[in-house]
Amino acid sequence: MSGAPTLVVIGGGPRGTGVIERIAANAAELYGDRPLDIHIVDPYPPGGGRIWRQDQSPLLWMNSMAEDVTMFTDDTVQLEGPVSPGPALHTWAADVREGHTVISADPAVLEEIRGLGGQGFPSRRLQSAYLRWVYEQAVAALPPGITVHEHTGHALRVSGPRGGRQRVRIQGRAEPIEADLVVLTVGHLDAEPDTEQRELAAFAARHGLVHLPPDFTADTDLSAVPAGEPVLVRGFGLAFIDLMVLLTEGRGGRYEDGVYLPSGREPVLYVGSRRGVPYHSKIGYTWEGERPPLPRHFGAAQVEELLHGGGPVDFRRDLWPLIAKELGHAHYHRLFTAHPERTTVDLTDFEEKYAVAEHGSPELAALVASAVPDPADRLDLDALDHPLDGVRHTSYDSLQDGLRAYITADLERRHDPAHSPDLSVFLGLLSVYGQLTGAGDIGAWWHGFFNYIASGPPGPRLRQLLALSEAGVVRFLGAGMTVESDEEHGVFRARSTSVSGAYTEARALVEARLPDPSLRRTRSPLLSALYEDGAAGTDTGLLSVDPADSRILDTDGRPHPRRFALGPYTTARSAGAFTRPRTGGAAFRQNDAAARTALAFLRDLSCRDRLTA
Template structure:
């Protein structure tokens, strides 16, 4: 069935209605209101999950699944709220909405359940719909886009409900992929498929995993100890009726329901993701770097041949060490000494950890610590343990230390304040990395394989109370951490999958179910989506290749132009009626999994959405200067 065009209306399809797609919709309607044109516009918001939330933010998921960013730092509106009726460009932050619509804000330590954020996104969608100008319509289509074809000036979208939709512009904001398995994941999947009583669950959003198949007391192995691990543990414990009981000494005790499985877990590092520091910063907090600045980045980039370990990481670690040292100075010597350290660093153009340490020592800090990110992320490297129990004793002490630091806060804990620099420096890191800024070898091996997972590990942790919960579960015998570098292999002579750590003696455990607790990486060549594969087959999508002379690295992310992010076809022409945003472009750009903007300023998330909206409204005639608009927005909001 053909969906008829609305007279001569401009038709825009947004494929994917998660946070990225919703941000484009919000900015598009804001730009249309601002343009005050009478041209008819028909917008199609398409999702095969839940319209307005996507599947990751479904309102039907468990309340135990939490976000890892504090609510007061999140807004899906592109402007601060004036307290009147919400509309595009003017609406409450997630925290403001939460406090108005629910009475449990204080119960989660400021970290919202993902289902709540889904409700908030639906609130944003409702505000957008109420604000549509008379000449603009919004059609919400619950369907999967199976394929896309380019006509002379339009695109044909073939939907899973057998309809065909013809549009003038298409925004692809399709979210997390489901990949064809390879390597040991495929080995485990194939083994489980042919072996009775054994199951393997591929990496995915926990809300979409069928955990009901796991039986009480059944031995379950989890690959990875990142944020998904904490979600899985919450669902397999609290989600099955267990309770955490606060104790007088500040710890927690787990009261089991008897429906829990026995959980065994391991990862490369053997360390669960540390907690984020208790938030002490206001929602409009801005960090202004002294060493790892955009000005320095531009100078380095102009010289060319940028290698991450040689040219970028030393500056970032120097900035991190500066915050660590000035926090210690402030606590021991007062604000003036901390301020003097930063002034010395800026005035003397310090660009190394050694330089920071020298001035910190002069100002009275006897042992300023140099931050080694890789050591922090791999605390058990080179260690061996005589048993799982001995390993877990050491792990318990590290978790206790992490909890203590996290409770000191992200301002008063030198370590947590320092690690927040990683989050605050993402925009500078992108200057080096995006669109093949690094040498291909460095991009692949130094940045993506080494630094990127470590940066996420150290800067994107769970709420601090998750650490207490994990300690309680380990003590109760519900969760057992096997150790670092855990291997997963089919069992020989019995039905099961064997887990073991080469660093821990007698650590072999046979489990019946293995869950991959890692989010699938972006690789359009492995993506099982029929839409992605059709775009590849037609040459509309092609993987971005970082190429320097004879060194080549095919990234797996969609090759796109700079803002407003048109796909670059296989024949090197530009598909200027299409836009690709977010996760499909990961590796071409960096950290595209971000799902929100800030209440007081536009970060790249909203700048990108506005770039696309502006290009659509302008008909692609005037190319978009994202840096200029960013400066204009900061100037208007007073945040530059």
């Protein structure tokens, strides 16, 4: 009899953990008591992986409340395998506090767990402890015949024929692992700089300036960022929030009664972006009452019809009108059911007319205007996406007042249940994202829009931003930010469309955003080699995978029988490896499909081996 089949999972973070959990959940049905060796390959400890590793600053938080984080399936997830319920983060923390769950963690993390409530924003180190526990539970749930082996190091290359065993080379290991199947769950990618970043880096080197390209802020060496000097920051999303924290509290500053007290070691951060505003605050209240019936206008049937309509699918032309209708449906359904006093017609009548009105049509605008008298209660997605369009200030000082007022209003709205249609739109965004996982590479705009609306910073972080602005440590540059290199004076120069004719100079530039997930510029030798060996990539550089089970596609569109990939670098990228409970969990569905396909393949392989042994 031959040895046990072998599965290699490259990447031990939450996505890899999710695949192991689904293997454990499906093994009894699909694999029985057969032997199987699973190898986990990651330079970081399994569970948290790189992004959620234990070894990072305790100042860095999750951008989700504890009650909104789970790694476990429930009956809202559409999957073929069994539901395996488990605790969300806040419930798990309560179990640890009460002694029902015992973990090994840093004393500071245990102290944080003791004070964590459902609506608290945990540190990433605490999330690392939760993810490690989930991983250990998943491994423990595997049948006795399945053995897990952990390898610390980077996977360098996967090779082998389509019809035979694969060879996985690992950094520091002399011999490759022979694998029957390989699953890539490598998470976010580092990237080589693009042309603009190379030119900016060369300019900085010529003039002795500081230039930090797109990167994961927690991994960036910020020691070169000078204290007390202006620093241009391009990017106003979550990477900026991390940067803000590490260059203020991380350098000894502190907050007292909402006021920031500098240490004197902070730089002055001049921040701008395309929109010119930070991501919207996380919503600070919980859902009550009936949830909107989703999907309604953008479900599996609509996506299937578009994808098989005989021609290429254009996001703006084909998908966006349906998505906008879906988000509007979520918004108005909540408005009519939770706040009927702010509407003038019957919900059923409104929804019947809304369903047949085309997105962007005068008929739809007239329907909404007549049924929803207050413009503040209407959903305007264009205004949400471009909040500073047409807004001009006569000076940067005026812009500071305007942006502080904007952020304050956003905080008030996102923490006021009277505006609960905002939370309904959030649920609509999650539903849409789940449907789009099967639509292939839809471009970068949607992912940015989703994160801007649905994945913003905790409210306390934006209150800290306001305090830093009042203290003069953060200065807003506005929308449409551009950066120029001034060879004559040896400085970076930034402009925006929010203040005509004005510019800001600095000897340091930080790109506060993640690298693009592109196969063409990835620093991963593993993914580069796959691409060179014939794995298909899209125009935007994503790895092409079969939406049905996440098998890697070649340039002819054929799925590789022995290679899978899941994560943000693929065409089936989802909103995250974990999610809010009872919201469908698209990543969980993908993990389940990949695990079931893998187990069925390995089962059949094991049966053939037994017959020929």
